[in-house]
Amino acid sequence: MFTFVFRYGAESKTHQEAPLQRIRTALKGNKNKTPERGVNPLGINGLSIYFRPENEHLILNLLFHMTTEIISATPDCEIVSSRIFNVQRELLFRAWSEPNHLKNWWGPAGFTNTFNEFDFRVGGKWSFIMHGPAKGNYANECEFIKIEAPSLIVWKRLSKPLFQVVATFEEVSKDKTKLVFKMLFDTADDCRKVKAFAVDKNEENFDRLEIELSNMT
Numbered sequence: 001m002f003t004f005v006f007r008y009g010a011e012s013k014t015h016q017e018a019p020l021q022r023i024r025t026a027l028k029g030n031k032n033k034t035p036e037r038g039v040n041p042l043g044i045n046g047l048s049i050y051f052r053p054e055n056e057h058l059i060l061n062l063l064f065h066m067t068t069e070i071i072s073a074t075p076d077c078e079i080v081s082s083r084i085f086n087v088q089r090e091l092l093f094r095a096w097s098e099p100n101h102l103k104n105w106w107g108p109a110g111f112t113n114t115f116n117e118f119d120f121r122v123g124g125k126w127s128f129i130m131h132g133p134a135k136g137n138y139a140n141e142c143e144f145i146k147i148e149a150p151s152l153i154v155w156k157r158l159s160k161p162l163f164q165v166v167a168t169f170e171e172v173s174k175d176k177t178k179l180v181f182k183m184l185f186d187t188a189d190d191c192r193k194v195k196a197f198a199v200d201k202n203e204e205n206f207d208r209l210e211i212e213l214s215n216m217t
Contacts, residue, residue, distance in 0.1 A: 069145075070145070070146065070154055070164065070166060070184070071164050071184040071185075071186065073182075073184040073185065074188075076188040076191060076192075077184065077185045077186070077187065077188050077190075077191045078182055078183065078184050078185065078191065079182070079183040079185075079191065079194065079195050079198050079199065079202070080180065080181070080182050080183075081180075081181045081199065081202040081203065081206070082178060082179060082180045082181065083178075083179055083206045084172060084176055084177070084178045084179075085176070085177050085178075085179060085209070085210065085213060086175060086176055087175065087176075087177060087213050087217065088174065088175055088177065089150050089151070089169050089170075089171045089177040090150050091213065091216060091217070092150075092169055092177045092179060092213065093149060093150035093151075093153075093169050094216070095209060095212055095213055095216065096153055096167060097120050097147075097149070097153065099115050099118040099120075101212055101216065102115075102118070103115050103128075104208075104212050104215075105205070105208035105209045105211065105212040106128075106130075106205065106208075107130050107205060107208075108201040108204040108205060109133070109204040109207070109208065110132070110133025110134075111130050111131060111132060111133060112130075112131045113128050113129065113130055113131070114128060114129045114131065115127075115128045116128060116129070119144075120144065120147070121144060121147065122144055122145060122146060122147055123143065123144065123145075124143070124144050125141070125142070125143055125144075126140075126141075126142040126143070126144065126155065127139075127140070127141050127142075128140050139159060140157070140159055141157070141158040141159040142155045142156065142157050142158060142159075142165075143155060143156055143158055145164075150169055151168060151169050151170070152166070152167070152168055152169070153165075153166075153167045154166050154167070161190060161193070161194055162185075162186065162190070163183050163184055163185045163186075163190070163191075163194070164183070164184040165181070165182070165183055165184075166180075166181075166182040166184060167179065167180070167181050167182075168180045168182075179206075181202060181206075183198065
């Protein structure tokens, strides 16, 4: 069980009533009354959550699932890939936001996708299975947390490994768009584990996106 104490001002209490209740429910049953560490991972004024150090990873995972804010990551907690595509920004955004196009290019070389749900709106879910080129089926669950067409798409993963994805679309010229693809992690250790293979795989993903874009024009 967790050790926890909530401290918050009146303003934060009103604003955060629902998520705080979800945390209380998740941690219900705790009998240890000795809080040892406090954090404010949601960035709420006046709110701290106290818990025993050995439970830190579990409670931060819980809060990661609940947050709808973009993580403020340090360089050791992010993976950044970028490329300039020779297409208009609206077309590039369509390749990301329309499932009939996204499923054709998402993932490293040789992968295919089965989309079970793609609800492209803030709070909407993206549920899909990536099929490896030789073997393996990899289930993925995501939730969109910010969309600003045609410049920004942000989602968080609800399945492991946990991280957020921030994709920005910057118009360089009429027929050139810079894509910046960021993977944001809660800890440097989580980032390091994924970075070992993700950098090259992201480039393969971009190569497949290039092909899809050529088919769309």
